[in-house]
Amino acid sequence: MMIDVLTLFPDMYKNVLNESIIKRAIEEKHLEVNLINFRDFAEDKHDKVDDYPYGGGAGMVLKVGPVVRALKSIENYESAKKIILTPQGSPFKQSKAYSLSQELHLIILCGHYEGYDERIRSYFDEEISIGDFVLTGGELASMVMIDAITRLLPGVIKQSSHQNDSFSNHLLEHPHYTRPREFEGQKVPDVLLNGHHAKIETWRKEHQLKKTKDKRPKLYKKYLEVKRDD
Ligand SMILES: C[S@@+](CC[C@H](N)C(=O)[O-])C[C@H]1O[C@@H](n2cnc3c(N)ncnc32)[C@H](O)[C@@H]1O
Incomplete structure (x- = not known):
């Protein structure tokens, strides 16, 4: 470009x-x-x-x-x-x-x-x-x-890095964690540690929906409208 x-x-x-x-x-x-x-x-x-x-x-x-x-x-x-x-x-x-x-x-x-x-x-x-x-x-x-x-141009960053970014599907992004497993009493959710990909995806989607609903209610409403029309 x-x-x-x-x-x-x-x-x-x-x-x-x-x-x-x-x-x-x-x-x-x-x-x-x-x-x-x-x-x-x-x-x-x-x-x-x-x-x-x-x-x-x-x-x-x-x-x-x-x-x-x-x-x-x-x-x-x-x-x-x-x-x-x-x-x-x-x-x-x-x-x-x-x-x-x-x-x-x-x-x-x-x-x-x-x-x-x-x-x-x-x-x-x-x-x-x-x-x-x-x-x-x-x-x-x-x-x-x-x-x-x-960052959206083909080849600049991996497509998988931005396709779930906030706003890409009328949703905010799910939470992320990295090492250590525990910091000052705050633990990484167990589901992310067990390597069960389907469960991890379900957890991420649930939290994506919750974050969007709590932080950006209008965006959440738009998401529901788009989903209903699909
Ligand atoms: C001081 S601003 C002029 C604002 C103008 N008097 C008005 O009230 O619409 C000078 C320039 O900054 C840029 N600019 C200022 N705010 C912007 C915004 N929110 N988004 C995009 N460009 C902006 C525009 O190019 C604008 O012409």
Whole structure:
């Protein structure tokens, strides 16, 4: 997969792209990330990418010209899935991470300041938010998305490692334990120690359901609805 990120702060990505699973995915050519500073596409002598809002008001607005010129500089940008990051977008969920992981080419625009000149929106396919809060810029949001998408790319991690992840089947994940068998009086459940795979699966499913019902009742309701419709 190729991801082009349109950002004013490419240096923010240095650590994230050079650590852990994303680093390996890039090294093993599952993923290519290009950081494009759309300030390079400003046309005035001060490289300005923002300006005062028509009609007045607080904050500066991202100008349409530099963003659109940067977008059009990307090879095959027409066929890419073009995403604009905004708190007004549809919520980024595991199901969205999964569907985006099936794309060959993503372009992600990170906003800044008060927001975008409204005309920028017409050049993009989809608006995404990573939650109901307001960040200073889209960079952290794009890194969250890149991380969630990368681990779903074929060959990056074992499919079995993510197919039971929380949210994959409208459920949270079951509890995990590792050594030691007992820590400060807390014991690993016996069922996990006896090697009886069917019993272990039953225990895991029961706890998956209980965790989801207790912690995320709306998700549990969705799970029951989907199960009923199957
Ligand atoms: C300070 S915010 C602008 C918020 C805007 N004034 C509003 O109220 O909708 C600047 C940029 O950060 C990014 N951003 C902020 N919160 C975000 C969120 N929850 N999800 C995705 N991107 C976000 C967007 O790219 C946004 O254009």
